[in-house]
Amino acid sequence: MSIETTGAVGPVEGVSRYDVDNPAPVIEPPRARTKKTPKSTRTNFELYGWLFMRLSGIVLVVLVLFHLLIQLVLDGGVSKIGFAFVAGRWASPFWQTWDLLMLWLAMLHGANGLRTVINDYAERPNTRFWLKNLLYTATVFTVLLGTLVIFTFDPNIR
Amino acid sequence: MPAGTLYRGREGMWSWVAHRVTGVLIFFFLFVHVLDTALVRVSPEAYDDVVATYKTPLVALLEYGLVAAILFHALNGLRVIAVDFWSKGTRYQKQMLWTVMGIWIVLMAGALYPVLGHAVREVFGS
Numbered sequence: 001m002s003i004e005t006t007g008a009v010g011p012v013e014g015v016s017r018y019d020v021d022n023p024a025p026v027i028e029p030p031r032a033r034t035k036k037t038p039k040s041t042r043t044n045f046e047l048y049g050w051l052f053m054r055l056s057g058i059v060l061v062v063l064v065l066f067h068l069l070i071q072l073v074l075d076g077g078v079s080k081i082g083f084a085f086v087a088g089r090w091a092s093p094f095w096q097t098w099d100l101l102m103l104w105l106a107m108l109h110g111a112n113g114l115r116t117v118i119n120d121y122a123e124r125p126n127t128r129f130w131l132k133n134l135l136y137t138a139t140v141f142t143v144l145l146g147t148l149v150i151f152t153f154d155p156n157i158r
Numbered sequence: 159m160p161a162g163t164l165y166r167g168r169e170g171m172w173s174w175v176a177h178r179v180t181g182v183l184i185f186f187f188l189f190v191h192v193l194d195t196a197l198v199r200v201s202p203e204a205y206d207d208v209v210a211t212y213k214t215p216l217v218a219l220l221e222y223g224l225v226a227a228i229l230f231h232a233l234n235g236l237r238v239i240a241v242d243f244w245s246k247g248t249r250y251q252k253q254m255l256w257t258v259m260g261i262w263i264v265l266m267a268g269a270l271y272p273v274l275g276h277a278v279r280e281v282f283g284s
Contacts, residue, residue, distance in 0.1 A: 110185035
């Protein structure tokens with residue numbers, strides 16, 4: 001778009017105050033990025049978070065429902081669970097991978113869900129900050145602990 | 159005060175509330191569950207001790223509640239995905255919720271005996 005330099009005010013309103021020798025001052029577009037503009041911190045984080053909830057959700061439906069079926073329904077339900085049962089299952093890399101994937105996806109899915117809940121209901125900035133700090137700390141701790149347990153499991157511990 | 163101004167919500171709102179509540183409950187259980195499983199790194203006895211509490215009748219009832227929460231969250235989550243990605247998802251969201259509830263009731267009935275059977279036998283003897 002070319003800017004009309006001969007007159008900022010049309011002939012209807014009267015004679016222009018500006019001409020070629022006396023140009024109007026340049027007004028910056030209000031949203032133009034300049035050197036003084038703070039660096040943009042906008043990312044697509046929330047979009048990826050939204051997508052992650054759906055993708056991990058589909059995988060978790062399979063992982064968790066089979067987990068419940070094995071642990072609580074088949075072969076005597078909860079009655080058969082014990083150290084020997086865990087040792088038997090974690091002897092197989094398949095179930096180790098299953099449980100590891102389930103741990104990571106469920107913890108991240110749950111943590112992101114709780115982050116949304118905190119954002120919705122905790123209104124004071126301080127409360128939000130501390131609740132989310134607590135959430136992230138507990139999440140990192142639990143994920144690392146669970147991962148360590150799966151990788152260092154020793155069936156002959158005693 | 160004008161009568162009938164309280165918004166009582168419809169299928170969409172209440173399924174959203176239930177999805178939140180079940181999600182938070184499941185997440186809190188998950189923390190406890192990772193911690194109790196971590197006891198396999200302490201000793202077989204420590205793990206078997208804590209698992210023994212999972213086998214008591216009262217906790218069996220809580221497990222049935224956990225299954226209820228997880229099944230609803232899983233089925234309704236699939237409905238949410240359908241609402242988001244299926245072009246007719248919003249039009250059929252109510253029908254999908256009643257489908258979810260139907261499947262939920264069937265699965266909960268199926269889980270009744272496996273999850274609670276041993277608790278019933280313990281309480282009432284057999």
